[in-house]
Amino acid sequence: MTSDIPSTNSHSEYCITAGEFARMCQTTRDTLRYYEKQGILVPYKNKENGYHYYSYSQLSSYYFIKTFRSLDCSAADIRTYLLSGEEIRFDEFVDQQYDSLLQLKLQIDQKLSLISNTRKILKQMRVNDIGHPILYTFPEDIFLKLTPVLSTPATSSGEIASDIQRHLESCTASAIQPFPIGASIGSSDFLNSCYVYNNIFSIARIGKDSPQAEADHDLFPLPSRNAIVSVCTENDGDICKTYADIATLTKQQRKHLCTDIYSLSIVNVLDPHAGRKYLKYIFACVE
Template structure:
């Protein structure tokens, strides 16, 4: 003869939850055992399995215990559809958030792979870039960290951040004056930009070491441009390839410096 009632442990195994969860639902008045023995033990009917699966699905979708209790008090097909529609919207929103996280991770992978590929290349080189969309902002004082904090917060609030590191630029005048730490603008690569980095041939160098020492790489790159009779045609762009999260030592940071030439 088939056993009609299951102990709390047996029912928990079938539903893939622990007994503490079942006790919690019982005490919350959401899902109770069909029978409680004289010894105080909880017993469940196998037919309660499908009901519990619905409850479990609601909880996985983020429906609160209070919402479930309210629904159970006056449940009917229409209310069931209402709660399902509501949770469908929550799932759609969660999927958007997960897709955004996925995109940021993919960007980090792309950057780090470039860093590993370019790590040993410290000589100037030419590279053709396609047009890139950037969100860019002027920097009033390159030593004022508050400007960077405000920029990061703004990009996060407006969903501009796509996982790329913050880049910085030096204008042509600063390059000519060898003022290599006086940042002109900061930017993020995004699909919600206010500026387009031009397509074209760029003279590049991969600076290895702290940001404060980029001057030596700038000088090397500018010498390369001059010796090959190129003309500077844009500000410089500084893109982090390997940073704090990728390497332990600041001396191993890798920053790509690129300047459009003609």
């Protein structure tokens, strides 16, 4: 505070110097000068000494300005909607910003879901990446988003392109991150070496990170954490060999498949000049 504060009653509330106000708001005096020029945060100017003073009530004004500036609102928007004194226009403006934030939150949640699920999958893959299928117990429950394959035949990604598109649209409608994406083979077809896709799937969530996903009727919880898993890359040869190794281990361990065989594509790149590169995580629940 300072003794240079004007004593007139009309300006007595303006008792914070520009420097003090900047420190209280954790901002710079340059920012305050910019807001003053824009007419959205105007201090009292002492005609005798030329100093600028702010009031405690303007702390709230600064908070609102900072909040809406962080939402990419221009100074003109703030001046028009926040400081116009029209309650209805202000309400509409706040509602618009709220809706925008909800959309941003949804996008961030989807990105977090993608990164979180991928991290957990990669962690599991590091444990299982030993060149051949193994029995494994998932540390957390897994929930899948499923879309039935309607195409015939359905033995390659090219043949099920329309089904993949339907799956992506369904995930968008359900606010579920679709990637990484994969396809499943029915257990009976698999055991008969008939590798025909019956569903497109995404891992909607792992564990209890996204309880809202449970409301989706296409969400399928894996019935067991006990599984047979395998990591497959282009260096391992034809994926059919990996499938055969899984079937062999299932018989050797006297296990029964209680789900489809899920082949999740972590990396799947087809380069006409360099061949195909892929990294797949294949799993099925057993009992």
